Amino acid sequence: MLDLSQFIPGPYCSMLLSDLGADVVKVEPPRGDPQSIDGPLDGDGVSLWYRIINRNKRIVRLNLKEDEGREIFSRLLAVADVLIESYRPGVLARLGFDSERLAQLNPTLIHCALSGWGQTGPNRLRVGHDNNYQASVGVLDISGTMTQPVAGNPPIADYAGAMNAYALVSAALFRRERTGQGAYIDIGMADAALALMGPEVAALARPEFDRRRGRGPYAGGWACYNQYRCACGRYITLGALEPRFWENFCNIIGQPDWIERQDEPRPQSGLIADVAKLIATRSRADWTAMLDQTDTCFHAALELTELEANEQIAARAVLTRGHDGTPDALLPAWLDGTPPPARRPFTNADAAIVADGWARHMTQ
Structure with a gap:
């Protein structure tokens, strides 16, 4: 080639x-x-x-x-x-x-x-x-x-x-x-x-759909699908689009009154601010301990320096160090049960x- x-x-x-x-x-x-x-x-x-x-x-x-x-x-x-x-x-x-x-x-x-x-x-x-x-x-x-x-x-x-x-x-x-x-x-x-x-351009067929930034679920318009800053300065992500995941999240954090607010008109500036205020009261480590093993579509926003120590990343063997000691992100696939080739x-x-x-x- x-x-x-x-x-x-x-x-x-x-x-x-x-x-x-x-x-x-x-x-x-x-x-x-x-x-x-x-x-x-x-x-x-x-x-x-x-x-x-x-x-x-x-x-x-x-x-x-x-x-x-x-x-x-x-x-x-x-x-x-x-x-x-x-x-x-x-x-x-x-x-x-x-x-x-x-x-x-x-x-x-x-x-x-x-x-x-x-x-x-x-x-x-x-x-x-x-x-x-x-x-x-x-x-x-x-x-x-x-x-x-x-x-x-x-x-x-x-x-x-x-x-x-x-x-x-x-x-x-x-x-x-x-x-x-x-x-x-x-x-x-x-x-x-x-x-x-594909989905975004398909929405052009719906003139009632407001596609401006922030109005869609994936661009910061939904409280249930967003990034939030913690007390330590690091971030967490929430992707609780499905009602059951949002309900789980609200119950675990002690805010059951937020469950019915999931479908408030977007952008949900008020609800986003409420969630952000609460997330800012604890560290990322605290939120991880509370939410990591729950069905809430939660994950801490990892920094690059944390990747090599992450158990999931290590198990997938995509991120490794080459013979020269430099980290390398390999082919993102296992073929016939074999991890990515070096x-x-x-x-x-x-x-x-x-x-x-x-x-x-x-x-x-």
Whole structure:
């Protein structure tokens, strides 16, 4: 598999595919992926984030604007199963690898193009990043607080695009095994974020539904589904949407008179304030001791420093420390009863600039 992408979406997709056994060669320009100097830097000047998202891969650096780089890349394409790239539409063609050239080099290639707004439409050439994609499809209209939109982090559109690419590349590989047919997959990150909002966009058919921030149950408008600050400064979450869970919560905390208030008009500013005032009287540890093992849809809001000691997280084996001691969030699935596979640590050797002889060896 060849990965021409940068930053998060493509590299995250190819990392997940590597967890399933793909041999990933990440092709970068001579100066490397900009992600390599973005975020916390290690002693050698390489970003920790870059190391994490490029585990299990080999990195080669080619200048696709020069004949030698294009010739080496052509040989790699000829033996690749998959090409993932995140250029703006038209860039790959300008480098000499339009659809006809790709088909000539490898008729069964699965080519996945990840871009901000996809390969068609008036925004196709527009520059942007995750918060722009969220803004462009209405995600910010239904997220955040009752007074201000908040762009999600981890970046929603980036990861939604990556997960769609992961699924569609896998499906295309399966189809190719059946039919011998390659594929061209066009994914826009904005489209991927929009596709997460099926219920929200369906509500457009109901003109009586007020979709402003804070009026919906998942955007801070309900007291029974919210986040609350404790006396210690930490937070708890309540997700008691079903009446029986809300009733359990109210009875356990000694407020049975709140049970009938669950369906007050939204945003439930008064009830939210009442619950917040009560939660603020005790620490997170106190509320956890009271509510953790009850049917109330309660959970403490864990901080990152608490994750490794959490029994549930440890049991799932998704968060581990690699051979280099760096925590890593692995493939979020168990296959045939086997926990997620460990990843090979990223090392400086993985980032060596490719030599022509190395490429010849790869394509023999």
